[in-house]
Amino acid sequence: MAQTTHKAGNSYEHLVKRVQEIISSPRSQLEHQVTISKTSHESAQDWDRLLEEINDADGVTLSRLQDGSAHIAWFVEKDDNAV
DSSP states (O other), X not given: OHHHHHHHHHHHHHHHHHHHHXXXXXXXXXXXXXXXXXXXXXXXXXXXXXXXXXXXXXXXXXXXXXXXXXXXXXOOOOOTTOO
């Protein structure tokens, strides 16, 4: 049973890592938005959990799309001291 829990935790961690890489991409950072999709090997429970956590983050807007993907946009406050 502990191994099943570990595996479930691992699957969620892999999903989080994959989505973090997408969000961290130069294009996503430039546009402050991204559309992500669940892959066939990822569990619906992990996917829903991740989307709930993203939706709860401050400054982030998440929209679930009809095809099951999700559009994420975030607001980045402009630094007045930036050159």
